[in-house]
Each structure stands twice: as C-alpha cells, then as structure tokens.
Amino acid sequence: MNTKMHVDSYERNWMIFSAVMLVLFxxxxxxxxxxxxxxxxxxxQRVDPKTVATDPNSPWSNPGLRExxxxxxxxxxxxxxxxNWEYLPKEIxxxxxxxxxxxxxxxxxxxxxxxxxxxxxxxxxxxxxxxLTITFKEVRTHNFICTEYCGSGxxxxxxxxxxxx
Amino acid sequence: xxQYQLSTGEKKFIGSHLLVAxxxxxxxxxxxxxxxxxxxxxxxxxxxxxxxxxxxxxxxxHGVLNALVxxxxxIMGFLTFNVIxxxxxxxxxxxxxxxxxxxxxxxxxSAAIPILANEATVLFTFYPPLKANWAFYLGLTLVxxxxxxxxxxxxxxYAAWRKENANxxxxxxxxxSLVTALLWQICTLGVAVEILTMLLPWSLGxxxxxxxxxxxxxxxxxGHPLVYFWLLPAYISWYAMLPKQAGNGKxxxxxxxxxxxxxxxxxxxxxxxxxxYVDPGVSPVWKFIHSMLTFGVFFPSMMTAFTVVASLEHAxxxxxxxxxxxxxxxxxxxxPSVAAQLLAGILFFFGGIGGLANASYNVNLVxxxxxxxxxxxxxxxATGVTLSFIGISYWLLPYLTGKKLWKPKWAVAQAxxxxxxxxxxxxxxxxxxxxGAPRRVPLGLAPYVPAEWNSRxxxxxxxxxxxxxxxxxYLTVMLMTALNKETVKEEVEVPVAEAMQDPAxxxxxxxxxxxxxxxxxxxxVIVYGPQLFDLIKNMALTSPGFRVW
Numbered sequence: 001m002n003t004k005m006h007v008d009s010y011e012r013n014w015m016i017f018s019a020v021m022l023v024l025f026x027x028x029x030x031x032x033x034x035x036x037x038x039x040x041x042x043x044x045q046r047v048d049p050k051t052v053a054t055d056p057n058s059p060w061s062n063p064g065l066r067e068x069x070x071x072x073x074x075x076x077x078x079x080x081x082x083x084n085w086e087y088l089p090k091e092i093x094x095x096x097x098x099x100x101x102x103x104x105x106x107x108x109x110x111x112x113x114x115x116x117x118x119x120x121x122x123x124x125x126x127x128x129x130x131x132l133t134i135t136f137k138e139v140r141t142h143n144f145i146c147t148e149y150c151g152s153g154x155x156x157x158x159x160x161x162x163x164x165x
Numbered sequence: 166x167x168q169y170q171l172s173t174g175e176k177k178f179i180g181s182h183l184l185v186a187x188x189x190x191x192x193x194x195x196x197x198x199x200x201x202x203x204x205x206x207x208x209x210x211x212x213x214x215x216x217x218x219x220x221x222x223x224x225x226x227h228g229v230l231n232a233l234v235x236x237x238x239x240i241m242g243f244l245t246f247n248v249i250x251x252x253x254x255x256x257x258x259x260x261x262x263x264x265x266x267x268x269x270x271x272x273x274x275s276a277a278i279p280i281l282a283n284e285a286t287v288l289f290t291f292y293p294p295l296k297a298n299w300a301f302y303l304g305l306t307l308v309x310x311x312x313x314x315x316x317x318x319x320x321x322x323y324a325a326w327r328k329e330n331a332n333x334x335x336x337x338x339x340x341x342s343l344v345t346a347l348l349w350q351i352c353t354l355g356v357a358v359e360i361l362t363m364l365l366p367w368s369l370g371x372x373x374x375x376x377x378x379x380x381x382x383x384x385x386x387x388g389h390p391l392v393y394f395w396l397l398p399a400y401i402s403w404y405a406m407l408p409k410q411a412g413n414g415k416x417x418x419x420x421x422x423x424x425x426x427x428x429x430x431x432x433x434x435x436x437x438x439x440x441x442y443v444d445p446g447v448s449p450v451w452k453f454i455h456s457m458l459t460f461g462v463f464f465p466s467m468m469t470a471f472t473v474v475a476s477l478e479h480a481x482x483x484x485x486x487x488x489x490x491x492x493x494x495x496x497x498x499x500x501p502s503v504a505a506q507l508l509a510g511i512l513f514f515f516g517g518i519g520g521l522a523n524a525s526y527n528v529n530l531v532x533x534x535x536x537x538x539x540x541x542x543x544x545x546x547a548t549g550v551t552l553s554f555i556g557i558s559y560w561l562l563p564y565l566t567g568k569k570l571w572k573p574k575w576a577v578a579q580a581x582x583x584x585x586x587x588x589x590x591x592x593x594x595x596x597x598x599x600x601g602a603p604r605r606v607p608l609g610l611a612p613y614v615p616a617e618w619n620s621r622x623x624x625x626x627x628x629x630x631x632x633x634x635x636x637x638x639y640l641t642v643m644l645m646t647a648l649n650k651e652t653v654k655e656e657v658e659v660p661v662a663e664a665m666q667d668p669a670x671x672x673x674x675x676x677x678x679x680x681x682x683x684x685x686x687x688x689x690v691i692v693y694g695p696q697l698f699d700l701i702k703n704m705a706l707t708s709p710g711f712r713v714w
Contacts, residue, residue, distance in 0.1 A: 005420055005672050011471055018467035022460045029456065029526045038527040040442045042449045049708050081713045109711050110292050110377055112534050116601045119530045122443040125377045126294060126708045130445040143613050147534035147603040149288050151295070151713025152219055155606040158613045 041122045041130050044103070049126035053078055053107040060105055063088045071097060077104045077159075079111040079124045079146070085153030087113075087144065093162040094136060100161075101133040112147030115161060123148060136163045168659055169253040171246075178263065180565045182242025183558065185270060186235050187643055190551075193230030194636040196223040201590060201629020204622045206609030218283045220607045221714055225280055228289030232546060234273055237308060239554050240398050241269070241315050244342040246561070247401065248319045250659060251339030252326040262318035268311030276304025286714040288605065290384065291364070293375045296710025299368035302360050309353050316346040334668040334676050337419060338661060341401040344426045349394045351685060352434045355386025367710065374706040378446035382700055385437035386693065393433040393462075395546050397426070399553040403473045403510060409662035410503050410560075411496040414480025417472045419664030420671040425465035425472075427675070431685045432462040435692035442529045451696045452526065458692065459524040466517060473510065476662065501576030502660075505556030508584040512591075513549025516541060519595065536608075537598025540591045548587050552580065555639055562646055564657035571645035575638060582635035590628025593621040 007015075032038045052060050059076040066074045078088040094100055104113050104124050111124040115134065122130045136142070146157035171179075196217075199209055203220055210220055217223050245262065249255060256262055278300055279285040285297035291305075323335070323343055335343070363375045363383075404422050408414035416422065438455035441447050478492055486492025497503045519541040522528055532538065563570050570576065597618060598604075608614055608622055674680070 006418075006666055006670070007421065008418065008475075011418060011421065011468075011475070014471045015464075015468060018464055022463055025521065025525065026457055026460050029528065032527050033453065038530070040449055040452055040527060040530065041445050043446050046446070046703070046705065048705075081711065109294050109713060110381075112603070114534070114601070114603065119527075121530050121533050123441075123445060123534075125381075125445055127376065127705055128378055128445040130443075145601075145603055145613055148292070149221070149290075149295075149605040151711070152221060153713075154221075155608070155611045 044131040045129040065092045073100045075102045080107040081150045085157040087159040090159040099135045104130045109150045111150045114147045115144045176565045179242045179246045182238045186238035189230040189234035196227035198629040198633035203607035205626025222286045247338040247342040251336040257321040257325045265311045265314030272304045272307025275300045294708040302365045345397040352390030355383045359383035374708045379700045385440040389437045390433040395550045406660045408476035408480045409660040412480030412484040416662045416664045417475035419668045423675045425468045428465040435688045456526040502556045502559040504577045505580035506553045509552035516544030535598035536594045536602040540594030568649040569651040579638040586631030593624035
C-alpha cells in the first residue's frame, strides 16, 4: 500500500510561510538581545530571606541609593508585604543621565518590580537578588509598581524614581 | 448506518464530568465580572463580606474553578467520550476510570473548603511562600492524580483496541484524545513534585521552609503545557467535528493533523521557562533556548489554522458558498454549537498573536505581569477553549440526556454576546497592559492609576457586564435543557467529519507511539535537566510561610 505523506501545495506553501515568519521573529528577538543588549535578569546572588533585612552585613538592612562614581549609582531596594506592602526606600532621587543598577530582594513573599515606561520589569523573590541597570535620560518621575500578587495590599504597593535636572 | 451506541452507564459517567464542570463554571464565572467591575471602580465586595472576604478570595475562586476545575472535568469527560466513540469499544476497565473521577471530585471538595474559608487566598498559581491550608494542596494533588488514573483507563482501552485491530489506523478523535491525556501525564510531573516535595509537607509543618525559585520552576514545568491540555480537546473538535457540523465538510488533512498533535506532545513541555524570563534565579541561556522552542510550538498551531479553515471552506462550498470569503456566510451559523466554536476560533487567532509577543524573550519585558496577560488568556483559555467547550456542550448534553436543546436561538445569542463582551474586555486589558497597568490589582482602587487609564478601565467593567449576561444565558440554557420535557426522537448524531484522504493511506510512523514518547521525554531531560539539576543542587528551603490576606 502506498502510504506516502500527502501534502497539498497550498498547505506546503503555508507551512513554509509559517516557518519563515517564525525564523524572522526569532532573529528579531536575537538581534535585540545580543545586538542591542536588551537582556533579561540573570542569577546574581542568593540571600537568606529571614535575615536579609536585619543582618548588619546585608546591604538591605540599610536600603537606599549609593553613588559608585559620578552619575553611576547602586540602588538597594527591599520589598516587603509585612507590615504594610511597600518598597524601602519608597523614593529615590537621581539627576538626569544617571546610570542606576537596581538590586532588589524580598523579605517575605514574592513581589514584582516594574519601573513604568522603562525596560525594567522583573520578579522579586525571597532568597534571590534581582539586578538590572537602567539609564534615566528624561527629567520626570517614574513610578515603580508591584506586579505580582503579594497579599491584600498588592494594589497599593509602589514607589518612585524621581529624575531631577 | 447506525452510529456506535454508548451504554446508559457510559453516558451517565461522561455526563457527571459535564455536571461538575458546569457547576464549577457557574460559580467561577460569577466572580469574573466582579473582578472586571473592580477595575472600573465598582466595588461590590463590601456587600459579599459575609461569604467572601476580599477581591483576592474572589479572584482565587474565579481562577481555580474556571481555569482548573471547569477545564479538567470537561476535558476528561470529552476525552473519555472520544475514546469510546472513536474506538467503538467500551472502556477496558470502567472501575478504574470511576476511581479516577471520584478522586478528582474529592480533590475539588478538599480544595474548595479552605478557599471558601479564606484559608487559601493564594490565586490559581499558589506561589509560595504564600501559604495555604494543607487541604488546598492535597485537593489539587487529588485532582491531578485522579486525572492520571482516568488517563490510564483510556490507555488500557487503547491497548485492548490495538490488540483487536492490529493494522488499523487509530480513529482521529480517539488519537487526539490519547495524545492529550499523554501530554498531561508528562507535564503534570512538575506540579506533582512541587506539591509533594515542598508545599504539602511544608503546610503540614513537616518542613520549615520552601525555595520559591525552585517552586516556580516546577510550577511552570506544568503551567504552560497545561495550556495545550486545555487547547487540544478544542482542536479535536475544530479538526474533526466542526467541519461536519458547519456544512457536512470533510477534514482537509488527516495526516498533517496527526503530525500537529505529535509536535504538540514533543514540544509543549520543554518551554516553560518562557513564563520565567524575568525570574532572578534562572539562567538567561536556558530562558533563550526555551523562547526558541516556544516559537517552535507555534508551528503546529499554524498548521491547525490552515487545516481547520480549509475544512470549513470545504463545508461552506458544499453548501453553495462562492468567492474568496463569501463561503463563510454559508456555514451553519444558526447551529449554536457551530456559532460558538467559529467565534471562539476567531478570537483565539488574536490570542495566538498576543501569545507570540509574550513568548518573545525581551519583548516580554514590556508585558510581563501586566494586564496584557489576563487580556491574552481570556482570548485563549476563556474564549478559544471555553467558548468551544460551551459549543460542544450544545450537542453533547442533548446527546447524553436525550433532551432537546432548550431554545437554540438563545444559545446562538449567548455565543455572540460572549464574543462581543470579550472583545471589549480583552481589548481594553491589552491596551492597559501596554500602558503599564499591572495584573491582579483591583485597579479602580489603586493609588498610582493615571487619568489616561480611566476610559479603558471603564470598558473592562462594561465587557465584564456583557460577559456576565452571556454566562447567565449559558447556564439557563443548560439547566432548562436538562429539565426539558421535550426529548429528541432519535439519538443525537455525533458530528464526526471524514478525512478527504483515507487515513489508512497515512504513513505508519504517524501511528507509532514509542518514538514520539521517547522523543518528548528526551527533549524534556535535555532542555529542563541542567537548569533543574542546578536549582535542586542549590536548593535552599529558607522561606517560611506567610498568610498576608
């Protein structure tokens, strides 16, 4: 019995079109990732969520902005649901043109961290440190908001990056 | 020729699946509009305080009942029907299938009690260290194990059929159903390991803490193929039933339909990391590889789009349709089962396009956990899948009960109202997501909402209200059909479309199971193994539980 695979010519063309389209999409994503450097978070550091906010050797026991060199900052931010769903610090202020590397972790449950109108958008997990660098090129305020359910106060959890002239 | 007859007991068994599924949808859908109303700033939750304490408890009910219970029960019932009817033979061991079903029912009850007591307000993703009552995790485990047992019953039935019919091609509806059940067995290993090694002992106080990053990785091992577990039964209907219903059409390509199902089996599990692109503890190399495989699994969906549309076109032309698109009007739109599934397919197409954006590695940075995501999956699971299942139930319930469908015109209206409501709801959710609105927030009450979101938030509420009307209409039609005194004269004809080319002529390798199963498992090991090994080796059970709702 002849059991050759029968493929209609329209269908073959459609499959070729689909494959080419998907390869183009994959290429676009790859160029953006490796050519333009639009990258996703990578493993940075692990911490103990029980002591990360209190251990004096932990940068998140004193969260906030540290100037590394002129115009270059590290921002240590602690997310917590207990007691009142907030980021510490709630606000950071940097001059326009600053390059800020965020180090964010959680003292309790999972949170999110999305700086509006930027590419910064990542999960914040207890026990892990999320790191991402952003250059602020515009004088304006960017809210950063929690994007993962973290209990009844999830919807009020936010802070802001104030970019000054 | 008379169609194959199911026994009354078999019909009852499949009908019990449908009953639990529709009850779950009834309660779960009640809360859907309440979530949408919160976005518009219409806060009804204070009035529900005696029963439901918060938006998030309502959202948990909505997600668990609609996404997990309605789907799983409907699917297991539909797959069981397809295997019996497709293979034209009774279940090999009906008791085993019954045990599976009752395990699932006990599981639902066990999970429902803590949810209703506000002791499991952890949403349907239940990310630790949010800590629910142990009965919630136990209930989910029983639902999964019950569905495994039902799956084993189907595999045994297939094995018996194969012995009796050594040289036959597996009939398509049975074939697709068996692949779906098999995919489910492989992919649920992730969530089974998550619950049994971490969440259940932790909620029982046997271990102190959990590793949230590892738990997420286990969860998404199951979480994305879950989507295909929902989708493939709808595809079975679109491929092999809808063309017949829409105008006596034939299935355009049986061979490629089978190939598409095998590709789904192989590719749908090893790509779960595309839900974790922005997780801190997962390597970007593996994230990237999973993103490429995600593009790969889009391919069989494109094949499906072609074959389904071509089969429908065959139906339309058979009914005298002409022109490039005018044949669409000749399809049997007055049949509610057809209207519901065609409309489901149209919106699913747009859901698929949005899904490509989510899958695109760094493009996801703009969308991750925004309102775009629920906007997306209300086109896919809540329309492509759910509205198709609704359409299937419009012939399946009369078939199982012998009762006439109550007011078919109302049922047609139900499908259109769903379609319109979902366009309004989902479009505004997509736009809100692109503007930066987060998901899982009652946005009407959030302090950071800019004025430019307001008109869209209002539309979310309007869409929810329209969907509520459609949901009520569906439940009314189902209830009145079950109570209908008018019975059908002859048994309802099961719509099964013939293939244009005799399936016996399709290649034998499309009916061999072992190579595909080994291939699927091997790919899972290659693509998940190193990352999972690394996370397990460095496992830190340091997160104690929190009850912050």
